[in-house]
Amino acid sequence: MIFGASSTFIVANLYYSQPLLIHLSESFGVSYDRISSVPTLVQGGYAAGILLVTPLGDLVRRRQLLLLIITISMLLTVGLAATHSLIAFEVICFFIGVSSCSPQVLVPLAADLAPPNKRASAISIVLSGLLLGVMFARIMSGVVAQYITWRVVYAAACGLQLASLVALWATLPDFPPKAKKGTTYAQILTTMFRLAATEPTLIQVCLVQVGAAAMFTEFWVTLTFLLGDSPYHYGSTVIGLFGLIGVVGVCCTPIYGRAIDRLVPWHVSVAMTIGLLSTFSLYWGAAGVSLAIPVLVTLGLDVFRQSQQISLATRIFMLDDGLRSRLNACSMFSICMGQAIGSAAGSKVFLQYGWRANGALMVAFCLFQLFVLLARGPHTKRYTWFGYEGGLNWRRQQPAPVQDAENGVSSAGTEKEKEEAGDDQTRAPSLEGDVREKDEESEDDKGPLSESQTRVPSPTQDVDEEEKGDTREHTTLG
Template sequence: MSFASTPKLQQSGVEESSTMSRGLTLLFATAVGVVVLSLYSSQPLVALIGPSLGLNMSEAPLMTTLTLLGYASGLFLLVPLTDLVENRTVIVTTLAIDVLSLAAVACAPTASLFLVACFLTGVTTSAIQMLVPVAAQLSPEAQRGRTIGNVMSGLMLGILLSRPAASLVAEFAGWRWFYGVLAALVATLTLVLMFVVPRRYPQASSSYPRLLGSMWTILSEERLLQRRALYQALCMGAFGVFWTSVALRLAAPPFSLDQAGIAFFALAGAAGAVVAPIAGRAGDRGLTRGATLLAHLAVIGAMALALAGGSVLVRATSFASSNAALAILVAAAVILDLGVIGDQTLGRRAINLLRPEARGRVNGLFTGLFFLGAAAGSGASGVAWVYLGWSGVCAVGAAFGCLALIVSATERPKAMDV
């Protein structure tokens, strides 16, 4: 592995030729995959952490809510700093605070300190969205989609593996150990990044308040950003619907999976992350429109499979039928992740061709907006599960996918081929 070629970019903001070696790409993918583990890991640990800190079941979900709210805050407030301050300094400083926050989560003696630490962890996890535009900046336009796809593979693998990793570590060593080990891993990566990430001095010279104010101007002027954020928000809505409720379905008959079984199911679903580099290459070859439509069809198809595996086939009570239904649910998870990750990779490639001087703000807006879709999906999933069961969950997920397909199919072809 080589981390060579880390020249300093000039104060003028002029981009040099590619410095994104394979080793540096792998490092970025590993870094974002590890750092993002903390974002969703608390979801399967609610039943363990809550009682240990004196939180009842109505209060325990606050740990996930505050982590995600912190992440959203970081996207809108910290990520834009990469357009104002030297990038390596911002990234390393944010990750260093993330290490301290994770250590505080692992050691927190009271519920109040734990929840504050969860929020700070979410805020500093936004460092992953600082690394993505830097990767784009260091790649030539012809290879930018491939580079972003490779880095996104690490990011999405981290998201998909966060739940099973947390479940398995907590089962064998306790939930505090998970956060302690994660703090050590992030600390190690921070030290490596401090020495190998190239320095980049942004072109922006305005004040921080004006920088934040300019985000609304960017969003209102860039139709491509609006469109790609909407596509991904709808896809992430389906993603949130499925992954929020699937653990409940798997724990119920006829599957009756325990914590370890649900963890292995999530591991199988992580196979969908392989599509990120493929989608990036499709964008580089001018196939953005076709690949986007295919991604949205995959989301719809996945929810149809999820309905078949979770509701239709489970009406049969035989062991063989239950195994077949479980296999179909695994296929649904993989295909759903293929569609969501494919659309997100295509979107990131497209938006990173916009405004080189404002990549931090553009990435913050893109991620923050589609994150709202994920939150909406998670919220809708709970309501659908309570009132309509698994069939309702699948119907809501399919509705998100259908809306994404309708919006993308009615877009002007040339406007999508970026």
């Protein structure tokens, strides 16, 4: 719960400015077109933070990393509340985006702590905090700016980040680094780039995330212009309250997680993408005609996008346990790219051509996502780029628990989970060779075995079982 709440208050930094564009335009004396660059700068900074900061979650202790970047973000927010220069405001917005990446350190941490058959549920809790942060930012900034001033929004944001900092300082354990000793920052980045070029599942997920994030951000950035202009003429309070509709998506998050734990994630991704396509087709047809349409689109977007994102995250976290921060960084960087594209393209298309052209662009983003998903089926082997080998089975079989002779029942192995998930049937060892080196060291410690002792252990047996098996064999021989 603390992970989710902290994610809410920190990711809100990325979205406070969106309902404030009209107020910022008036305060700094610039046009809508000029001030629309602010959300783009924030998202660009977030992308830089995802690329350069979050991979450190595999290299350094995550407690210290989280506390440091939250402190930096909090101090920068003070500058936003105080500055009277648009250029300074834009520069600070960029660096706040860089330092607001701490939720993306928490997501793989939640996946590490959860057992394989509960991983989607754990991820969904943190991601629900992210969605709640989007809604909270829009509601709070819209209402406060309407009745007080936009500067109070950022002053309050500073206080909320301080509360998150204190809560994490008091409760977050000191997790050790995941990378082997001697691994450098350059090697971490190199591994991440190699993953982004060689893992078909990761590349497929990243391309879908680009289209989905562009569509999501485009809708929310241009919603201010849609509702503030003819025929609606609403103020920032009403525009901000549209975020309340997303509460439905947050309430459904536990259902999403439990469902995805039982289904092949690819099928969930496809179904939710079709739902998004239907939603934005509705926007394309009548967003500027009836207020009911923006309401329905907001509801559909929050519900379908949340479930889609959980299913995509579940897929990539199955690839390699030791690389989750880097895998998540690749996925989230693609989201940031999509958000920057959506902010820039959506603003320009809406301001120049209107809401209908804006709807057509969002439909195009949905079609792109669907095309990428359908190019590679649910049970395709890990390093196969296209095709539908393995069929279309939609239900994921839960791996049977393994009986440990000493400790009782242990959770099922990750390898079985990968086989049932489809895309990740063949697991390669860690790119850094951690697994291979550990196995070699273990064999050296045991020493050579005689022919009577040599046996092939079951893939699901742990080290304790092997040692007990060897003891039983000695007893039999005696």
